[in-house]
Amino acid sequence: xxxxxxxxxxxxxxxxxxxxxxxxxxxxxxxxxxxxxxxxxxxxxxxxxxxxxxxxxxxxxxxxxxxxxxxxxxxxxxxxxxxxxxxxxxxxxxxxxxxxxxxxxxxxxxxxxxxxxxxxxxxxxxxxxxxxxxxxxxxxxxxxxxxxxxxxxxxxxxxxxxxxxxxxxxxxxxxxxxxxxxxxxxxxxxxxxxxxxxxxxxxxxxxxxxxxxxxxxxxxxxxxxxxxxxxxxxxxxxxxxxxxxxxxxxxxxxxxxxxxxxxxxxxxxxxxxxxxxxxxxxx
Amino acid sequence: xxxxxxxxxxxxxxxxxxxxxxxxxxxxxxxxxxxxxxxxxxxxxxxxxxxxxxxxxxxxxxxxxxxxxxxxxxxxxxxxxxxxxxxxxxxxxxxxxxxxxxxxxxxxxxxxxxxxxxxxxxxxxxxxxxxxxxxxxxxxxxxxxxxxxxxxxxxxxxxxxxxxxxxxxxxxxxxxxxxxxxxxxxxxxxxxxxxxxxxxxxxxxxxxxxxxxxxxxxxxxxxxxxxxxxxxxxxxxxxxxxxxxxxxxxxxxxxxxxxxxxxxxxxxxxxxxxxx
Numbered sequence: 001x002x003x004x005x006x007x008x009x010x011x012x013x014x015x016x017x018x019x020x021x022x023x024x025x026x027x028x029x030x031x032x033x034x035x036x037x038x039x040x041x042x043x044x045x046x047x048x049x050x051x052x053x054x055x056x057x058x059x060x061x062x063x064x065x066x067x068x069x070x071x072x073x074x075x076x077x078x079x080x081x082x083x084x085x086x087x088x089x090x091x092x093x094x095x096x097x098x099x100x101x102x103x104x105x106x107x108x109x110x111x112x113x114x115x116x117x118x119x120x121x122x123x124x125x126x127x128x129x130x131x132x133x134x135x136x137x138x139x140x141x142x143x144x145x146x147x148x149x150x151x152x153x154x155x156x157x158x159x160x161x162x163x164x165x166x167x168x169x170x171x172x173x174x175x176x177x178x179x180x181x182x183x184x185x186x187x188x189x190x191x192x193x194x195x196x197x198x199x200x201x202x203x204x205x206x207x208x209x210x211x212x213x214x215x216x217x218x219x220x221x222x223x224x225x226x227x228x229x230x231x232x233x234x235x236x237x238x239x240x241x242x243x244x245x246x247x248x249x250x251x252x253x254x255x256x257x258x259x260x261x262x263x264x265x266x267x268x269x270x271x272x273x274x275x276x277x278x279x280x281x282x283x
Numbered sequence: 284x285x286x287x288x289x290x291x292x293x294x295x296x297x298x299x300x301x302x303x304x305x306x307x308x309x310x311x312x313x314x315x316x317x318x319x320x321x322x323x324x325x326x327x328x329x330x331x332x333x334x335x336x337x338x339x340x341x342x343x344x345x346x347x348x349x350x351x352x353x354x355x356x357x358x359x360x361x362x363x364x365x366x367x368x369x370x371x372x373x374x375x376x377x378x379x380x381x382x383x384x385x386x387x388x389x390x391x392x393x394x395x396x397x398x399x400x401x402x403x404x405x406x407x408x409x410x411x412x413x414x415x416x417x418x419x420x421x422x423x424x425x426x427x428x429x430x431x432x433x434x435x436x437x438x439x440x441x442x443x444x445x446x447x448x449x450x451x452x453x454x455x456x457x458x459x460x461x462x463x464x465x466x467x468x469x470x471x472x473x474x475x476x477x478x479x480x481x482x483x484x485x486x487x488x489x490x491x492x493x494x495x496x497x498x499x500x501x502x503x504x505x506x507x508x509x510x511x512x513x514x515x516x517x518x519x520x521x522x523x524x525x526x527x528x529x530x531x532x533x534x535x536x537x538x539x540x541x542x543x544x545x546x547x548x549x550x551x552x553x554x555x556x557x558x559x
Contacts, residue, residue, distance in 0.1 A: 052543035076379035
């Protein structure tokens with residue numbers, strides 16, 4: 001069963017189509033990354049799914065309900081972590097979590113949750129005194145406090161240093177459990193590390209949808225092969241590097257040295273896909 | 284779920300109220316105005332007003348009390364705008380029934396803070412000024428009606444103004460209204476058309492109501508028509524209350540509907556640009 005079902009989603013501001021027929025599904029328990037360059041429509045999509053923004057057209061279902069009209073019962077099953085929160089600066093960490101937990105029927109135990117996100121040492125601290133990384137951990141804790149069935153993470157690690165980013169990834173993976181997660185990111189590495197499946201959006205359209213392996217396979221001709229022969233170095237790109245190498249050896253045998261094959265990386269795939277999409281979108 | 288959010292709202296109000304009395308900046312704002320007003324009273328305490336037999340200090344103390352009560356309108360409006368800018372409101376929106384909890388909490392913390400401020404002013408004031416006569420029942424109904432008249436109006440203004448800076452626009456007309464509302468000097472001394480303007484707003488009526496609760500009946504002679512005009516007080520404050528209560532839910536809903544993460548981010552970027 002799909003936890004999230006988006007079909008032909010459209011969003012238009014004036015004459016500009018920010019979303020131009022976006023379609024994807026997320027299975028229950030799946031972690032899906034919505035990947036794309038800035039301005040691709042990721043945040044608009046996630047805000048429509050959160051029920052914070054009205055759409056211009058298309059069909060959207062989250063946990064079987066239309067977020068635009070879903071009630072507070074639905075709201076209780078959805079957790080949200082925005083790009084950045086600065087709210088409740090005067091509150092203490094444990095105080096705010098306990099307060100927000102009191103809105104839910106079956107919330108996490110606050111002590112457990114604080115420990116799970118690594119804030120046990122800061123539980124009594126005022127929120128505005130937290131570091132950036134600690135603040136994000138708190139935001140994730142708040143997103144999780146009601147034991148949501150679906151968790152939305154919008155650009156969760158923008159402006160993180162690599163260390164903080166790695167810690168955050170560990171946290172999300174540990175927290176994920178059976179929660180369905182939709183995260184948006186423009187960081188390919190992050191999508192690959194966290195997500196079971198990646199949907200690439202660009203210019204308001206889905207241009208690819210699959211696991212990172214499937215996406216890499218989508219693009220042919222991207223493997224890079226380097227070798228040296230008679231003291232000269234050569235390099236070429238080919239859709240089938242195995243066959244190329246076989247033919248290379250058949251032809252030159254032992255004259256071939258320092259053979260190096262670089263498989264199409266997801267990064268190349270991503271850049272190629274975005275470039276192609278932009279090529280076809282141009283008039 | 285409704286009872287859950289009402290309970291959560293009560294807790295929220297209590298926590299916010301405690302916070303506002305346990306940090307330096309908020310304490311300063313709780314004490315600054317009342318102390319300033321007490322200083323003003325101190326210099327007015329012996330000056331007689333005409334042949335009325337009352338000192339200016341005695342006439343002004345209830346007026347100041349009424350003015351402070353009406354300031355709930357301003358603080359409600361400011362807090363709503365600030366909470367919108369930092370994302371507190373969006374957080375409430377992301378929580379099941381969180382908007383209800385948020386509003387209940389806000390009403391409690393604003394009203395509670397206001398009552399504390401009034402006490403901070405009134406109690407020392409009673410020692411400072413002679414010739415007062417306290418009618419506790421009148422004090423309570425005027426204050427209660429005043430809060431119902433001003434807080435929803437404040438919530439509406441807070442929904443309309445999108446940034447703390449634009450809130451500054453609100454201060455000037457309100458100071459003007461206070462100047463013509465007979466707080467520091469009886470309104471009867473003003474030109475008729477100014478009197479008419481002042482009588483459209485809660486500041487004057489809260490001041491009048493407070494005077495009726497704290498002064499002997501003989502002091503009514505100084506007022507317009509020589510009366511406390513309780514009926515008119517109830518009518519004007521009641522009209523503000525009814526209008527506010529009718530409009531506020533729709534205005535607040537409209538504002539809340541428009542909140543989203545990118546809007547909060549947008550506002551922050553604008554604010555940062557102004558600083559940078």
